[in-house]
Amino acid sequence: MSSKSKKMRMNWEVPASKMSHQTFNPIRNIVDTMKLTPNPDKEMIALSIGDPTVFNNLPIPEHINKCVVDKIHGQKHNGYNPSIGYEDSRAAVAKYSSTPGKELTAKDVVLTGGCSMALDLCICVLANPGQNILVPMPGFSIYKTLAESHGIQVKHYNLRPEKNWEVDLDHLESLIDDKTATILINNPSNPCGSVFSRNHLLSILELAKRHKVPIIADEIYEHFVFSGNEYHSLGSLSDDVPILSCSGLTKRFLVPGWRLGWIVINDRHDTFTEVRAGLVRLSQRLLGPNSIVQAALPEILSATPEHFFDETVQYVEENARNFYNRISKVPGLRPVEPQGAMYMMIGIDIDCFPGIKDDVDFTERMVKEQSVFCLPAQCFQFPNFFRVVLTIPKAKVSTACERIEEFCKKHYCPSKATNGSTGSDKLTNGSGSH
Amino acid sequence: MSSKSKKMRMNWEVPASKMSHQTFNPIRNIVDTMKLTPNPDKEMIALSIGDPTVFNNLPIPEHINKCVVDKIHGQKHNGYNPSIGYEDSRAAVAKYSSTPGKELTAKDVVLTGGCSMALDLCICVLANPGQNILVPMPGFSIYKTLAESHGIQVKHYNLRPEKNWEVDLDHLESLIDDKTATILINNPSNPCGSVFSRNHLLSILELAKRHKVPIIADEIYEHFVFSGNEYHSLGSLSDDVPILSCSGLTKRFLVPGWRLGWIVINDRHDTFTEVRAGLVRLSQRLLGPNSIVQAALPEILSATPEHFFDETVQYVEENARNFYNRISKVPGLRPVEPQGAMYMMIGIDIDCFPGIKDDVDFTERMVKEQSVFCLPAQCFQFPNFFRVVLTIPKAKVSTACERIEEFCKKHYCPSKATNGSTGSDKLTNGSGSH
Numbered sequence: 001m002s003s004k005s006k007k008m009r010m011n012w013e014v015p016a017s018k019m020s021h022q023t024f025n026p027i028r029n030i031v032d033t034m035k036l037t038p039n040p041d042k043e044m045i046a047l048s049i050g051d052p053t054v055f056n057n058l059p060i061p062e063h064i065n066k067c068v069v070d071k072i073h074g075q076k077h078n079g080y081n082p083s084i085g086y087e088d089s090r091a092a093v094a095k096y097s098s099t100p101g102k103e104l105t106a107k108d109v110v111l112t113g114g115c116s117m118a119l120d121l122c123i124c125v126l127a128n129p130g131q132n133i134l135v136p137m138p139g140f141s142i143y144k145t146l147a148e149s150h151g152i153q154v155k156h157y158n159l160r161p162e163k164n165w166e167v168d169l170d171h172l173e174s175l176i177d178d179k180t181a182t183i184l185i186n187n188p189s190n191p192c193g194s195v196f197s198r199n200h201l202l203s204i205l206e207l208a209k210r211h212k213v214p215i216i217a218d219e220i221y222e223h224f225v226f227s228g229n230e231y232h233s234l235g236s237l238s239d240d241v242p243i244l245s246c247s248g249l250t251k252r253f254l255v256p257g258w259r260l261g262w263i264v265i266n267d268r269h270d271t272f273t274e275v276r277a278g279l280v281r282l283s284q285r286l287l288g289p290n291s292i293v294q295a296a297l298p299e300i301l302s303a304t305p306e307h308f309f310d311e312t313v314q315y316v317e318e319n320a321r322n323f324y325n326r327i328s329k330v331p332g333l334r335p336v337e338p339q340g341a342m343y344m345m346i347g348i349d350i351d352c353f354p355g356i357k358d359d360v361d362f363t364e365r366m367v368k369e370q371s372v373f374c375l376p377a378q379c380f381q382f383p384n385f386f387r388v389v390l391t392i393p394k395a396k397v398s399t400a401c402e403r404i405e406e407f408c409k410k411h412y413c414p415s416k417a418t419n420g421s422t423g424s425d426k427l428t429n430g431s432g433s434h
Numbered sequence: 435m436s437s438k439s440k441k442m443r444m445n446w447e448v449p450a451s452k453m454s455h456q457t458f459n460p461i462r463n464i465v466d467t468m469k470l471t472p473n474p475d476k477e478m479i480a481l482s483i484g485d486p487t488v489f490n491n492l493p494i495p496e497h498i499n500k501c502v503v504d505k506i507h508g509q510k511h512n513g514y515n516p517s518i519g520y521e522d523s524r525a526a527v528a529k530y531s532s533t534p535g536k537e538l539t540a541k542d543v544v545l546t547g548g549c550s551m552a553l554d555l556c557i558c559v560l561a562n563p564g565q566n567i568l569v570p571m572p573g574f575s576i577y578k579t580l581a582e583s584h585g586i587q588v589k590h591y592n593l594r595p596e597k598n599w600e601v602d603l604d605h606l607e608s609l610i611d612d613k614t615a616t617i618l619i620n621n622p623s624n625p626c627g628s629v630f631s632r633n634h635l636l637s638i639l640e641l642a643k644r645h646k647v648p649i650i651a652d653e654i655y656e657h658f659v660f661s662g663n664e665y666h667s668l669g670s671l672s673d674d675v676p677i678l679s680c681s682g683l684t685k686r687f688l689v690p691g692w693r694l695g696w697i698v699i700n701d702r703h704d705t706f707t708e709v710r711a712g713l714v715r716l717s718q719r720l721l722g723p724n725s726i727v728q729a730a731l732p733e734i735l736s737a738t739p740e741h742f743f744d745e746t747v748q749y750v751e752e753n754a755r756n757f758y759n760r761i762s763k764v765p766g767l768r769p770v771e772p773q774g775a776m777y778m779m780i781g782i783d784i785d786c787f788p789g790i791k792d793d794v795d796f797t798e799r800m801v802k803e804q805s806v807f808c809l810p811a812q813c814f815q816f817p818n819f820f821r822v823v824l825t826i827p828k829a830k831v832s833t834a835c836e837r838i839e840e841f842c843k844k845h846y847c848p849s850k851a852t853n854g855s856t857g858s859d860k861l862t863n864g865s866g867s868h
């Protein structure tokens with residue numbers, strides 16, 4: 001009994017693991033501690049939720065539903081599928097993601113439970129605990145959540161609001177060290193609504209090539225670009241840099257709940273041989289996305305009418321234009337005109353709003369006074385901006401803008417701004433690096 | 435340039451991460467290296483695949499499909515759901531899993547992408563790298579795959595074939611040390627087809643209580659028991675021991691591809707307060723299972739006709755009986771009569787088969803000569819047994835048995851067995867611990 005009893009725990013103490021402690025969603029940490037009490041006299045308008053389905057104003061085409069319903073009735077796809085996904089479904093994604101001269105095949109595709117799982121597998125296969133990955137700032141918070149849960153460090157590279165949120169290449173380059181496992185590029189961007197030009201993407205590739213750092217491209221908003229802009233996948237432009245591209249049905253097909261995502265392996269000169277095998281092994285942990293949606297995927301990708309995509313983008317673009325034009329005229333706010341995706345970032349000349357501390361305070365008070373809820377950009381590591389979601393019903397845009405205007409007019413006090421250049425410093429987030 | 439260039443990598447070498455290397459599925463490692471060339475004169479019978487849908491002989495009731503199709507047409511569930519699942523759906527699982535005196539509520543449930551993800555979250559929230567978890571031998575390989583991918587060690591406790599695969603409690607107890615984070619109990623069992631009695635479960639609980647080690651209960655085969663046996667969830671029997679129970683639609687509802695699983699938190703005296711919060715955080719990494727199936731879950735759980743479950747179990751039970759009776763008479767084989775789930779384990783008196791090295795060799799040659807493929811139990815860390823799947827069409831059972839019989843008769847050589855007791859040693863896997 002002696003040596004045994006020494007080992008025995010005397011009380012029930014069940015601690016949660018280190019991984020569970022180092023897993024957290026920064027958005028939740030901020031939003032859950034905000035005081036969100038709307039003005040009882042005004043109906044709440046939530047411009048905060050990056051879910052294009054919540055307002056029921058963007059229905060999906062009957063065609064997509066039919067594809068899935070047919071597969072359910074067929075009763076042929078209730079079983080396990082290969083952990084990386086059905087061959088046919090992967091071939092369909094390969095076709096959908098191929099560009100001239102950069103043809104992909106089923107073996108270049110891994111299906112996943114949403115783009116989140118695609119990102120998780122890519123981060124997990126490329127980086128070890130103790131290494132770092134470079135992620136955009138402002139940027140979507142899941143990169144941090146996923147990486148840090150595995151003990152992988154994130155380093156933030158700056159985006160430049162005054163340059164349509166292009167990557168600050170010097171800053172990015174300065175962050176690369178011998179522990180840098182990958183650079184994450186998000187284009188089009190959440191939260192910025194930016195779309196990188198071909199040239200800018202080529203500059204990023206050139207940098208990655210020089211340092212021999214592979215890229216994870218989060219392209220969940222692929223093709224979601226407004227008129228006058230053009231979408232290029234990073235994979236389509238790369239001759240040397242190996243790229244794992246992540247996307248899925250979530251945004252373009254307006255079905256985030258369906259959890260169907262994928263990784264496209266843009267291998268160059270067989271650099272990813274080990275990584276491919278690693279992705280297959282990692283996929284065996286959880287066995288891929290829902291089989292019915294997987295089975296419907298080839299038809300969803302090939303036969304969803306083009307006008308559905310066009311209409312969705314036009315809808316969001318019109319909202320973007322209206323928001324931008326209205327907010328541009330609001331004193332103390334500096335919207336950055338979006339080029340795609342579903343969001344717009346708005347800078348706050350915070351010094352012009354005496355008594356308002358920062359973006360969290362600003363958005364909290366806008367809820368209290370005007371029942372308009374926007375996400376403070378601290379959620380994206382970018383203080384003194386806030387993000388609006390552009391998928392809301394058109395009729396609400398104008399009310400939302402009126403209320404934001406009213407709020408700003410009430411609190412704006414231009415004399416408090418020291419001068420124009422300070423305002424502009426704020427716009428660039430005061431990081432001092434541009 | 436000097437200090438910078440030192441850091442620069444000169445070649446594209448993109449190694450896969452440690453995690454991806456330490457993630458592997460032992461079944462794949464064995465099966466993928468087996469020579470599986472069937473006899474061209476005999477149609478292949480695969481008794482190897484733990485997927486009850488592959489033979490199309492066990493259709494799911496129209497009711498279940500209807501629940502899902504209705505939700506698709508409703509267009510109300512395409513959006514993101516809370517990462518732990520819709521409240522209604524969690525409430526439905528709570529109700530489904532409650533037992534008298536052990537009532538559960540929605541807050542005790544986390545929905546996941548299949549039972550695999552449920553197990554992954556439970557292992558991740560309870561154990562740290564460097565700690566160990568105790569898993570059954572023979573046992574389902576995913577515990578090892580999941581734990582080792584995170585650098586968590588697995589230690590195998592023996593099950594006793596001669597005692598209907600009950601846990602060797604002394605052996606289990608001997609493995610507990612101060613690094614033991616949790617004991618994993620799988621009941622009913624894959625690959626054993628065993629169902630633990632109430633008394634045996636109480637003994638396990640008593641042991642866990644004494645050592646204050648929480649339990650993960652893999653109950654994906656819950657209620658799947660043959661006549662004469664009774665199913666008790668571990669949670670229903672525990673007064674002290676905190677238990678995370680994992681289950682899902684996969685087996686009982688015959689839809690493994692749908693990837694709908696869950697964790698039921700059987701908290702006792704608020705021992706799991708930290709663990710609950712940890713599970714919520716971990717669930718935010720990947721955002722839960724498909725929203726449509728989630729939305730259909732309340733109706734699937736409450737209104738699937740009882741006779742569907744009964745008929746499925748009866749079907750499998752009849753196969754079990756036929757298999758057992760036939761194989762019992764085959765020289766050199768020692769089937770262990772199954773009590774539930776979908777499998778039967780069969781011991782091989784390997785010394786009586788001269789020239790056949792082990793279970794892998796045995797099953798490989800059975801494919802070559804008889805076109806019958808059974809999984810060698812090395813896949814479950816239990817050499818010189820093999821596992822047969824009991825969900826195959828009834829008509830094939832008798833052919834399969836005939837062929838197994840023919841194979842054994844051809845190779846059996848009783849004189850090679852030294853004596854009966856040696857054979858019996860083999861049956862208990864020669865582990866020397868019983």
Ligand SMILES: Cc1ncc(COP(=O)(O)O)c(C=O)c1O
Nearest residue numbers: 050114115116140190220248250
């Ligand atoms: C940039 C970006 N990447 C990834 C995701 C996650 O996508 P999914 O819902 O497919 O996991 C989102 C969702 O909002 C996103 O905005």
Ligand SMILES: Cc1ncc(COP(=O)(O)O)c(C=O)c1O
Nearest residue numbers: 484548549550574624654682684
């Ligand atoms: C014992 C056991 N646990 C868990 C699982 C995995 O279940 P799921 O397909 O829901 O992930 C299986 C699948 O065969 C199993 O046999």
